[in-house]
Amino acid sequence: MDSIVENLNYIVDRLSWQEIASTFIVLFAIIDILGSTPIFMSLKEEGRPVSAVKATLISWGLLAGFYFAGDAVLKLFNVDIASFAVAGSLIIFIVALEMLLDVEIFKFRGPLKEATLIPVVFPLIAGAGSFTTLLSLKAEYATVNIMIGLGLNMIFVYVVLKATEFIEKHISKSLIYVLRKFFGVILVAITVRLFTANLLPLIASFSK
DSSP states (O other), X not given: OHHXXXXXXXXXXXXXXXXXXXXXXXXXHXXXXXXXXXXXXXXXXXXXXXXXXXXXXXXXXXXXXXXXXXXXXXXXXXXXXXXXXXXXXXXXHHHHHHHHHTOOOOOOOOGXXXXXXXXXXIIIISSHHHHHHHHHHHTTSXXXXXXXXXXXXXXXXXXXXXXXXHHHHHXXXXXXXXXXHHHHHHHHHHHHHHHHHHHHHHHHXXXX
16 A cells, blocks of 8 residues: 555656646647548548547557557567658658649558558557657656656547548538648658658668
C-alpha cells in the first residue's frame, strides 16, 4: 500500500501542465488530423470505411507501445531513428502526391476494403513523424506528461474521425477539393522537413 502511495506521489510531483501542453501542441502539428480530413472523405467515397474507434485505439496503442519499446524494436532490426524517419517521410510524400495530382499510387486493399489500418492509422496518424517525435520528447519531458498529451491528441483524433460525415455535409465539395490541395502542399512541406532533418545525420553516421 505504501509503495502505491509513493508511486502516486511521484507521478503527481512529475505532473507539469507546461510539458503536457507542449507535448499536445507538437503532436497535434505532426499528426495534423484536421489536414487529413479530405483523405478520409475520399476513402469513404471509394467505399473504404474508416472506424473511428478502431483507428483511435490502434493508433494510441502503437504510439504508446513505440514510446516504451521503440528503441529496442529498431535496434532489434538494426535500424536507427534517422533511417526510420526517412523511410516514413517517403510514404507521407506518396500520400501528398495523391492529394495534389488526383492520382492513386497507394493501392493497398485490406480485408473488407477497410482503410482503417492503412493509410489512416499508418502513416497518417501513427507514422514515422509521430514515432520520432515521441522518442525526441522522451529525452526532455516526464513520461506521465507525454502520455497525457498523447491521450488528449487521441481524443481529438476520435472526434474528428467521427465528425467526418458532419464536415462532409456542411462543407461544399469545391472547398473540400481546395483543402485537399492545400493540405497536400502542407504534407509535402512536412515530408521535406522530416526528410532533410534526418538525412544529414544518417549520411554522417555512414561516413564514420
